[in-house]
Amino acid sequence: MIAAQDRKLALWNIAVAYIAFLIGTLMGLLQVFIRNDALNLPSWLDYYQILTAHGVLLALIFTTYFIFGFFITGMSKSLGSFGPKVRLWSWIGFAVTTIGTVLATIMIVSGEASVLYTFYAPLKASGWYYVGLALFVVGTWISSFALVGHYLVWRRLNRGQLSPLFAFMTVTTIIMWIIACLGVVATVLFQYIPWAFGWVDTINVELSRSLFWYFGHPLVYFWLLPAYMAWYVIVPKLIGVKVFSDSLARLAFVLFILFSIPVGFHHQLTEPGISNFWKFLQVVLTFMVIIPSLMTAFSMFANFELAGRKKGGQGLFGWFTKLPWKDVRFTSIFVAMAFFIPGGAGGIINASFQLNEIVHNTLWIVGHFHITVGTPVAMTFMGLTFWLIPYLTGRKFSKVMQKLGFIQIITWTIGMLLMSTSQHILGLLGAPRRTAYSGYNNHPSALEWFDGILTNHVTMAIGGSILFLSAMILIYIVVMSMFLSPKAEREEDFVEFPMAESDKENTPKWLENWWIWIGIAFALIIIAYAIPLTDMIHHAPPGSEGFKTW
Amino acid sequence: MHLHKYEKIWLGFGIVSLIVFLSIVGVSAFANNHTPSGGMETIDPKKVNETAPFDKPGVTQLDDDTYQVAIVAMAFGYTAPELKVPVGKEIIFKLTSTDVVHSFTIDNTKVNMMVVPGQITTKSYTFDKPGKYLILCNEYCGSGHHFMFTEIEVY
Numbered sequence: 001m002i003a004a005q006d007r008k009l010a011l012w013n014i015a016v017a018y019i020a021f022l023i024g025t026l027m028g029l030l031q032v033f034i035r036n037d038a039l040n041l042p043s044w045l046d047y048y049q050i051l052t053a054h055g056v057l058l059a060l061i062f063t064t065y066f067i068f069g070f071f072i073t074g075m076s077k078s079l080g081s082f083g084p085k086v087r088l089w090s091w092i093g094f095a096v097t098t099i100g101t102v103l104a105t106i107m108i109v110s111g112e113a114s115v116l117y118t119f120y121a122p123l124k125a126s127g128w129y130y131v132g133l134a135l136f137v138v139g140t141w142i143s144s145f146a147l148v149g150h151y152l153v154w155r156r157l158n159r160g161q162l163s164p165l166f167a168f169m170t171v172t173t174i175i176m177w178i179i180a181c182l183g184v185v186a187t188v189l190f191q192y193i194p195w196a197f198g199w200v201d202t203i204n205v206e207l208s209r210s211l212f213w214y215f216g217h218p219l220v221y222f223w224l225l226p227a228y229m230a231w232y233v234i235v236p237k238l239i240g241v242k243v244f245s246d247s248l249a250r251l252a253f254v255l256f257i258l259f260s261i262p263v264g265f266h267h268q269l270t271e272p273g274i275s276n277f278w279k280f281l282q283v284v285l286t287f288m289v290i291i292p293s294l295m296t297a298f299s300m301f302a303n304f305e306l307a308g309r310k311k312g313g314q315g316l317f318g319w320f321t322k323l324p325w326k327d328v329r330f331t332s333i334f335v336a337m338a339f340f341i342p343g344g345a346g347g348i349i350n351a352s353f354q355l356n357e358i359v360h361n362t363l364w365i366v367g368h369f370h371i372t373v374g375t376p377v378a379m380t381f382m383g384l385t386f387w388l389i390p391y392l393t394g395r396k397f398s399k400v401m402q403k404l405g406f407i408q409i410i411t412w413t414i415g416m417l418l419m420s421t422s423q424h425i426l427g428l429l430g431a432p433r434r435t436a437y438s439g440y441n442n443h444p445s446a447l448e449w450f451d452g453i454l455t456n457h458v459t460m461a462i463g464g465s466i467l468f469l470s471a472m473i474l475i476y477i478v479v480m481s482m483f484l485s486p487k488a489e490r491e492e493d494f495v496e497f498p499m500a501e502s503d504k505e506n507t508p509k510w511l512e513n514w515w516i517w518i519g520i521a522f523a524l525i526i527i528a529y530a531i532p533l534t535d536m537i538h539h540a541p542p543g544s545e546g547f548k549t550w
Numbered sequence: 551m552h553l554h555k556y557e558k559i560w561l562g563f564g565i566v567s568l569i570v571f572l573s574i575v576g577v578s579a580f581a582n583n584h585t586p587s588g589g590m591e592t593i594d595p596k597k598v599n600e601t602a603p604f605d606k607p608g609v610t611q612l613d614d615d616t617y618q619v620a621i622v623a624m625a626f627g628y629t630a631p632e633l634k635v636p637v638g639k640e641i642i643f644k645l646t647s648t649d650v651v652h653s654f655t656i657d658n659t660k661v662n663m664m665v666v667p668g669q670i671t672t673k674s675y676t677f678d679k680p681g682k683y684l685i686l687c688n689e690y691c692g693s694g695h696h697f698m699f700t701e702i703e704v705y
Contacts, residue, residue: 122667271669272588436696443699549691
């Protein structure tokens with residue numbers, strides 16, 4: 001077990017994550033019922049407030065806190081206990097992030113920030129909402145630098161050695177996160193805050209959108225890479241093999257530093273102010289992440305086959321049945337991976353330049369991120385939660401909990417299949433995203449959307465309700481594992497941190513020379529962004545005043 | 551760094567498909583002009599109503615085969631009197647906003663334009679079927695967002 005103080009730090013992060021998860025999923029449940037006109041909200045609460053809260057709490061707060069809980073535990077386990085400075089700065093980071101979260105949440109709940117989590121100008125929220133967001137990001141930076149500090153201490157004590165795979169991947173994710181956040185920090189500090197507090201009158205809208213998406217796309221990789229870490233480092237241990245290839249795992253991760261950032265324009269393909277050349281260039285760069293994704297897919301299935309054959313699986317597919325399906329820690333993550341196959345394919349469709357017009361801002365996109373962040377990432381985190389919390393609290397994960405875990409992931413799978421399939425089809429038919437209930441004055445086209453077997457309001461509501469049920473089972477498991485399950489006393493009752501061995505004898509040292517990757521990343525960012533952003537500043541139209549249209 | 555033979559085949563296949571795929575998208579975009587809506591023209595968002603073509607929003611015939619449709623989006627509607635355009639002719643849509651970001655999305659077509667204040671979005675489209683098409687805003691623009699729609703008649 002890792003040091004008690006490090007466990008406390010990790011547990012606090014995970015606790016905040018699940019408080020956000022609880023409220024966020026409740027907001028999701030409310031939404032499906034408002035959308036099918038089965039629920040009327042009281043006058044002080046409106047659909048877009050709920051939508052903002054759902055997006056911010058689940059996509060931003062739940063993920064980020066859980067990721068740090070996971071990182072802290074894994075870094076302490078793989079590199080040794082934190083020193084006093086690392087611990088102190090981790091707590092400061094936690095505090096700053098939490099102050100930001102609380103501030104932004106208060107603004108959303110009080111109706112001062114119904115701007116959704118993309119907060120596109122010139123919708124103008126209270127200045128404090130943007131301050132909250134800035135504090136949130138700065139807090140994550142402090143926590144990130146604390147972990148990097150811990151890593152640097154280890155490097156100094158182990159000169160010339162490659163770091164453990166978990167630490168390497170954590171540092172990769174943090175480097176990507178810090179470079180990515182530069183965009184949102186720039187727009188929030190220099191554009192939104194002066195404008196929202198009235199120090200300047202207008203804002204350059206197109207520039208703010210572009211800086212947001214410079215951050216917005218790598219944000220999704222910030223969610224995904226920790227899930228990949230679980231797939232690369234945790235899963236092999238669960239199925240009884242080593243990491244398939246240490247060097248390829250590291251290479252895949254550094255490729256994400258390079259190709260997750262200079263790609264934000266693919267979220268802006270149907271808008272003016274960016275010429276087709278730059279849009280297309282970033283489409284090409286976007287597609288480069290397919291290479292590390294294919295490498296990851298190969299490693300996963302290679303490991304599955306190795307593990308299955310080791311346990312006596314015969315024939316072309318016999319190994320498949322030999323995998324530890326009765327282990328909820330494994331099955332949950334396997335389902336998460338399976339969801340990522342259509343999820344990734346959908347992403348390729350979305351980023352395909354002119355094809356984007358068919359799906360942009362339709363419900364298809366909502367379906368897409370529910371089978372990317374909403375399942376592959378979220379269900380991987382659930383699969384980690386089952387052992388991570390008992391590991392940190394020293395409590396048992398009983399047979400009953402294991403059964404509940406299975407019910408939880410099965411219900412999440414069914415709910416998500418129903419809801420996301422319905423959303424994908426509705427989007428292709430043309431139904432818009434981010435809208436409260438509307439029949440557009442009973443327009444025949446709008447009525448047609450919701451007429452199918454899978455595309456009626458009931459399917460989405462049933463899916464949403466099953467998901468909420470699943471979320472509540474998870475909350476029960478979390479509360480039990482944190483506070484109520486019996487303490488493990490016998491050795492076999494202790495829950496372990498399953499970290500796979502990784503042979504790094506043949507891994508080239510240059511993979512851990514961060515300056516190479518940071519250098520190439522910045523070169524690509526400059527190629528992709530310098531000219532179009534300069535254009536946006538030099539050829540800017542008169543700026544926009546703020547509007548509060550809610 | 552060691553690559554397994556099967557992994558080489560798998561990655562090779564992936565990379566070749568990627569190149570083929572991007573080439574198709576690129577040729578279709580730049581040789582056949584199938585690009586998404588966009589445009590580099592700017593406008594003062596406070597002077598939209600006095601700037602051509604938005605001073606006279608609506609349908610204008612440019613020549614025998616081309617029509618221009620200028621529309622101003624605002625919370626929560628579009629200023630566009632009587633939208634009627636012929637089937638089989640090139641229609642050039644021009645959009646801007648006087649307040650926040652909106653979209654101009656015609657159901658059952660490829661017209662799906664982001665409308666950004668200060669910028670003019672352009673999209674050329676040819677309808678191949680007559681009928682009444684629903685136009686809606688699919689970018690969140692405020693509490694009345696889901697009531698922001700209109701209709702275009704193609705004859």
